[in-house]
Amino acid sequence: xxxxxxxxxxxxxxxxxxxxxxxxxxxxxxxxxxxxxxxxxxxxxxxxxxxxxxxxxxxxxxxxxxxxxxxxxxxxxxxxxxxxxxxxxxxxxxxxxxxxxxxxxxxxxxxxxxxxxxxxxxxxxxxxxxxxxxxxxxxxxxxxxxxxxxxxxxxxxxxxxxxxxxxxxxxxxxxxxxxxxxxxxxxxxxxxxxxxxxxxxxxxxxxxxxxxxxxxxxxxxxxxxxxxxxxxxxxxxxxxxxxxxxxxxxxxxxxxx
Amino acid sequence: xxxxxxxxxxxxxxxxxxxxxxxxxxxxxxxxxxxxxxxxxxxxxxxxxxxxxxxxxxxxxxxxxxxxxxxxxxxxxxxxxxxxxxxxxxxxxxxxxxxxxxxxxxxxxxxxxxxxx
Numbered sequence: 234x235x236x237x238x239x240x241x242x243x244x245x246x247x248x249x250x251x252x253x254x255x256x257x258x259x260x261x262x263x264x265x266x267x268x269x270x271x272x273x274x275x276x277x278x279x280x281x282x283x284x285x286x287x288x289x290x291x292x293x294x295x296x297x298x299x300x301x302x303x304x305x306x307x308x309x310x311x312x313x314x315x316x317x318x319x320x321x322x323x324x325x326x327x328x329x330x331x332x333x334x335x336x337x338x339x340x341x342x343x344x345x346x347x348x349x350x351x352x353x354x355x356x357x358x359x360x361x362x363x364x365x366x367x368x369x370x371x372x373x374x375x376x377x378x379x380x381x382x383x384x385x386x387x388x389x390x391x392x393x394x395x396x397x398x399x400x401x402x403x404x405x406x407x408x409x410x411x412x413x414x415x416x417x418x419x420x421x422x423x424x425x426x427x428x429x430x431x432x433x434x435x436x437x438x439x440x441x442x443x444x445x446x447x448x449x450x451x452x453x454x455x456x457x458x459x460x461x462x463x464x465x466x467x468x469x470x471x472x473x474x475x476x477x478x479x480x481x482x483x484x485x486x487x488x489x490x
Numbered sequence: 491x492x493x494x495x496x497x498x499x500x501x502x503x504x505x506x507x508x509x510x511x512x513x514x515x516x517x518x519x520x521x522x523x524x525x526x527x528x529x530x531x532x533x534x535x536x537x538x539x540x541x542x543x544x545x546x547x548x549x550x551x552x553x554x555x556x557x558x559x560x561x562x563x564x565x566x567x568x569x570x571x572x573x574x575x576x577x578x579x580x581x582x583x584x585x586x587x588x589x590x591x592x593x594x595x596x597x598x599x600x601x602x603x604x605x606x607x
Contacts, residue, residue, distance in 0.1 A: 240514070243514040258496070258499040264539055264542065265542055267542060272562030272564050276562075287549075288550070288563040289549055289566045292563050292564055304571045308578045318582070318588070318589050319589075374552055380574040466574060473581045477585075
């Protein structure tokens, strides 16, 4: 299909989408005038029912826990897919090089990295690990939770990479424990759900004692699932980062004369 | 419902169409994947616009009396998980791009005709 034809087709479809969308949007309540009722009901019940002060996470890990389990497994299978696609192939043919403009993979050319950057990036490493753990374990109280905490934790090894502390970086991201943790995080979520079944109620029922509202160890399975998700996300992102860097580094090696 | 007062709904539509235009006109697979994330971000704008409420607090009752006027926590929960999941899906798509370049030597969506099901 020629680019011109494609553009005409797109313009027609875009007009159609815009027309249907506007027809729908014009009948929505005015912006800023949300009128519930589900959001209000949950916002006012979650604190009593689940002893969780962050109602967003009460929805994510409890009221909507089954959907989040599905999303967690999307993440899990996407990470698995990346690992499968980028796995080192024994005796793979030299990567066909198209007319690559420049060499984007030359990470080692950055001889200009100042010592200040190196020192501070390494110093921030500890801070981001603590902050990630804090985020993942306090999701039931304040904004945060497993997804956010996991991403912060996975960013910590990247700081080491930026600081060119490559040995430590490699030791962390290529550790066999990372793969184990990724599976454990995903399985932990499902097992917490099964615990409800074992105790004679529905899947993913909040069966752990709820504790005192405002306490770190409160809100029952919300905190537990949040921690599992944190482990899963942190390990999954680390695996993705590792696979991409291995791909880049192997290319670099191939391109060296 | 009128145009200037309710612009966030139309911002979402605009971002959606921008992303679709990017996909249609894409000449590079990486560009196409990033355009897809633009399409996806339009859903975040739409969801948050639906749940927004004027003069209301964030739905976190740490230091906020229960019964206070808050925005809708459900739409926030819907997009919260998606932000992270989307990133890994993008990583998967980019891995496919890497493989397409490796096997076919091309990164243009138009030159992927060597693909056979």
